[in-house]
Amino acid sequence: MPVSDTVGLINHVQNAYARCIDDGKLEEWPDFFEDDCVYKITTVDNYAQGLEAGVIFANSKGMLRDRVASLREANIYERHLYRHFLGQAWIISEVADEVRSETSFIVARIMRDGTTDVYATGRYVDAYRLNGGKPKLRERIVVCDSSRFDTLLALPL
Amino acid sequence: MPVSDTVGLINHVQNAYARCIDDGKLEEWPDFFEDDCVYKITTVDNYAQGLEAGVIFANSKGMLRDRVASLREANIYERHLYRHFLGQAWIISEVADEVRSETSFIVARIMRDGTTDVYATGRYVDAYRLNGGKPKLRERIVVCDSSRFDTLLALPL
Amino acid sequence: MPVSDTVGLINHVQNAYARCIDDGKLEEWPDFFEDDCVYKITTVDNYAQGLEAGVIFANSKGMLRDRVASLREANIYERHLYRHFLGQAWIISEVADEVRSETSFIVARIMRDGTTDVYATGRYVDAYRLNGGKPKLRERIVVCDSSRFDTLLALPL
Numbered sequence: 148m149p150v151s152d153t154v155g156l157i158n159h160v161q162n163a164y165a166r167c168i169d170d171g172k173l174e175e176w177p178d179f180f181e182d183d184c185v186y187k188i189t190t191v192d193n194y195a196q197g198l199e200a201g202v203i204f205a206n207s208k209g210m211l212r213d214r215v216a217s218l219r220e221a222n223i224y225e226r227h228l229y230r231h232f233l234g235q236a237w238i239i240s241e242v243a244d245e246v247r248s249e250t251s252f253i254v255a256r257i258m259r260d261g262t263t264d265v266y267a268t269g270r271y272v273d274a275y276r277l278n279g280g281k282p283k284l285r286e287r288i289v290v291c292d293s294s295r296f297d298t299l300l301a302l303p304l
Numbered sequence: 305m306p307v308s309d310t311v312g313l314i315n316h317v318q319n320a321y322a323r324c325i326d327d328g329k330l331e332e333w334p335d336f337f338e339d340d341c342v343y344k345i346t347t348v349d350n351y352a353q354g355l356e357a358g359v360i361f362a363n364s365k366g367m368l369r370d371r372v373a374s375l376r377e378a379n380i381y382e383r384h385l386y387r388h389f390l391g392q393a394w395i396i397s398e399v400a401d402e403v404r405s406e407t408s409f410i411v412a413r414i415m416r417d418g419t420t421d422v423y424a425t426g427r428y429v430d431a432y433r434l435n436g437g438k439p440k441l442r443e444r445i446v447v448c449d450s451s452r453f454d455t456l457l458a459l460p461l
Numbered sequence: 462m463p464v465s466d467t468v469g470l471i472n473h474v475q476n477a478y479a480r481c482i483d484d485g486k487l488e489e490w491p492d493f494f495e496d497d498c499v500y501k502i503t504t505v506d507n508y509a510q511g512l513e514a515g516v517i518f519a520n521s522k523g524m525l526r527d528r529v530a531s532l533r534e535a536n537i538y539e540r541h542l543y544r545h546f547l548g549q550a551w552i553i554s555e556v557a558d559e560v561r562s563e564t565s566f567i568v569a570r571i572m573r574d575g576t577t578d579v580y581a582t583g584r585y586v587d588a589y590r591l592n593g594g595k596p597k598l599r600e601r602i603v604v605c606d607s608s609r610f611d612t613l614l615a616l617p618l
Contacts, residue, residue: 154316158549159468159549162548162549162551163551165548165565166551166563166565169565169584191385228505228606230565230567230582230583230606231548231565232389232546232548232565232567233548234319234322234388234389234390235315235316235319237319237320237323249323251322251323251326251387251388251389253387253389253410253412255567255579255582255606257582257606257607260609261607261608261609262607262609263579263581263582263606263607264579265412265420265421265422265579267420268387268412268414268420269387270326292385292387292412292414292420293414293418293419293420294418295417295418295419311473348542389546391476391479391545391546391547392472392473392476394476394477394480406480408479408480408483408544408545408546410544410546410567410569422569422577422578422579424577425544425569425571425577426544427483449542449544449569449571449577450571450575450576450577451575452574452575452576
């Protein structure tokens with residue numbers, strides 16, 4: 148069980164990712180991805196069965212930008228705050244410039260009236276390109292533990 | 305306050321431990337322990353008073369295996385998912401091959417209907433044998449903050 | 462995006478800070494601060510608007526000690542347990558002996574009847590003096606996500 152520097156690097160980028168969303172800087176969110184990328188939100192049941200259908204699917208940075216634009220228009224994002232907590236990244240493989248990792252997440256949601264609950268838990272199944280120390284996501288599959296999705300699911304996870 | 309490499313090593317093993325349970329690979333769970341080990345779940349009140357009685361007690365890897373077997377038979381484990389989050393390990397002492405550490409944990413439980421709540425919080429009071437870079441638990445005392453235990457308490461913490 | 466050793470050092474001190482409060486050793490809490498310090502609890506709305514008014518304000522270690530003394534007298538602190546979880550520190554700047562960092566936190570509260578809920582989430586906005594490897598807080602602004610504060614808000618965050 149080697150503890151590589153890659154863990155520290157991935158932890159660092161994922162901390163930046165969580166800060167970006169929690170601080171409401173959604174316009175910067177697509178920049179954590181490669182131009183050619185996959186972003187998918189699915190459930191643990193679907194993922195285990197190999198089903199492709201996800202709650203949300205995008206396969207380019209442009210689609211992620213479109214998503215942010217429509218969120219901004221709808222103003223839905225203003226209703227709540229989110230707070231992400233990530234476990235330490237678990238490195239599955241590191242081959243040439245590509246790192247595959249999995250990371251647990253828990254997201255708390257803070258409603259405008261101050262109520263706070265556990266909004267979502269699950270794990271990120273990621274493929275990062277290292278790009279010489281500035282890793283970008285080539286693929287992020289957000290595997291949610293719960294199959295019950297709030298219809299307000301709007302913000303990126 | 306030295307920040308030793310031991311912290312990184314223990315964090316890494318504990319990440320693997322959490323993944324093992326959260327991924328439902330219970331058969332692999334006993335392998336995080338030495339053959340001759342103590343595993344105990346107790347409450348913060350009992351622990352502070354030095355009471356031996358715990359909710360769950362095992363003193364060999366064989367007992368841990370028996371526990372997993374009975375969980376599998378009862379199928380209780382299929383009803384929920386769990387998601388562990390661990391703080392950074394705090395090294396209490398490191399003498400020869402043995403590291404004593406404490407680590408905060410929070411476990412979210414995801415019911416089959418999708419409801420998610422905070423299932424348990426507390427800290428692991430651990431004694432690890434380093435075994436040349438492949439640490440195993442000689443003792444894990446799971447000290448839960450709450451004295452109210454769900455009767456479904458079944459999965460390892 | 463450099464991953465500096467400072468992250469490890471700040472993570473370590475913050476782990477100690479969380480342990481101090483969660484273990485109920487409140488008398489040791491002021492020692493995480495410089496003699497001349499600022500400790501403030503405020504909300505994300507107030508903080509964003511640059512409002513000075515906070516829920517709690519102290520500008521010396523003496524005031525922190527007074528606060529602990531009054532908590533001990535009132536015995537309020539015995540009613541609940543708290544469990545802090547901190548994200549990885551994010552280093553904003555490091556100039557000479559001073560590090561500015563931000564860190565997400567989530568605090569679970571365990572009532573005497575065993576009920577556990579998410580008590581508070583937010584981020585620490587900190588200025589640490591490194592003091593040759595023994596960092597102390599010159600300023601901690603606790604920016605809570607929720608604007609609804611429990612009237613029992615008593616323990617340090």
